[in-house]
Amino acid sequence: MLLLKLAFRNLVGAGKRAWLNIIVLSLVYVMIIFMVGMMKGVFGNMEHETRVKEFANGQFWSEKYDPQDIINIREYHQSYEDIKMHMRPDLACPILITPGTIYSDGRSTPALLKGIIPEQSVMELETIHLLSDSDFIPAMIGKKMAKTANLALGDILTLQVRDSDGVFDAVDAEIVYVMQHEIQSVDAGQIWIALDRLQSLLNLDYEATIITVSKEFDQEMEGWEFKDLDFLLADIKLLSFQKQIGASVMYIIMLSLAALAIFDTQMLAIFRRRKEIGTLIALGMRQGYVKLLFTIEGFYYAIFGILLGLIYGIPLLYFTSTKGINYGEFAEDMGMNLSSIIYPVFSFKLILNSTIVVALIIMAVSYLPAKKISKLNPTQVLKGE
């Protein structure tokens, strides 16, 4: 108790340098929490958005389907006629995918055509617009596709596809809706039309490439391979893991800088305050206690840094986690499934873990210089040598 009191007095009396260290440490502490929270928010958002807009609760894939094999994707489809009674719009949504070409305004653009049931509610896609009245095939695209293909709402374009017999066919379509979200995997290079229209174009009635299902779907689908969310979101989870490792390096650097400043302050303090150390020993304080006193002084940096960080950090973190951070067009340019507003996630566990890590590291860097005190000769330090 005495040492705590003395260490506190020493810290309060130490002046600007001590407070500067505390401020720097508090900034590092808040930055670490903010960055981890932001990372959780970004990848949480990415997972959520990808799930609700693309994967729902999982997908059944046709036997040979490989989403990476764009060249042969035309071949990857199979019939769901035998199980069509299970294809309720709120439970299961067959999607037929084929490569094609868009001709618009004198330009040709390769695109992936996707046929989807307009009434589906398995994914949060505004496919209902595909039922719009039009003299042409109603089609919808994402805003990135609109930008890259120079398309806009109401534009008429020609879609060219090869049917199941290898014959090229072309139809006119009208852009009836442009999706405004940032989910690139249902946007970039893609054009969505009604499933029955695409099936008819390709002569592939009751054929689909994948079937996306909701949580309530519980049917066996013979001949279809089920891919659960763990599999479908594996890339995002891997990316999240890699980014977290990258970010950890940055936290280590930031924390090391703060720790170095405190280590340096402590080393300097022990050098500068040798006479004080000698005086304390002469007054009857054991050398071990003097060592502990300096360690506690260093540890107070952690306590005050954390407290200060919490004072301004909690309102700041609360504000950003509730109001979110608007990435605007930057989110689109990142090429990831991110919504433009990211809500960082600051859990109690995150704050507690960050607090423990910061406190332990600062305690260690406070103890290391204090260890030197044991080796000091009291008669020499009393003279300031």
Next chain:
Amino acid sequence: MSKTIIKIEGLVKRFPMGNREFTALDGINLKFGQGEFTGLIGPSGSGKTTILNIVGSLDNPSEGLVKVLGNDIAKLTSKTAAKLRNKHIGFIFQTYNLLPVYTVYENVELPLLLLGYDKDTREKMIMDALEWVDLLDKKDLRPATLSGGESQRVAVARAMVKRPEIVLADEPTANLDSENSFNILEMMLSLNKELKTTFIFATHDEKVMKYLRRKIHLIDGKVAKDESFK
């Protein structure tokens, strides 16, 4: 003679100096009684401070016996040595050695905190000590705002506040002018008389010498002369 509280027999202290050893004290034999006002006198390097350090249990003898209040200094552990200093010995230094971030009150309070006195007892003892040195009005100031004389009076108060049996003062007036030296010495003398505290000075200051009742002259680590006055 009054009761012996410090006994030194055949004290030798050597310090390593490169590959060789330097003998700072060479066969010192001394006794100090309770209530003495004694000076160790000699030029720099004669061994005055080394004797104070060993008596104050801050250092150990290389050879010989040093007993302070019945404690054999060579046999003390760091814990028991700290306890001896804490309870029974006060130190006064040439450069005051006040803790800069503490106020006058807090500097004087420090030995009492180490002794574990409660707040009320501490307060009473500190006020008494500050009254002895006439610094009650400066109790909330920090050392940086005090003059040299005032700082040394705080150091005296800090040494005396726990009412130790022994006060070891290493060149206490070396940094003070005549008037402040006079004040400090008068004050220490009155505390010596009032509290029966043994004062041992290490000094070569003429101003101090005229107050001493015993002068131990040291030359090259040996006692050259030991004279007492009434």
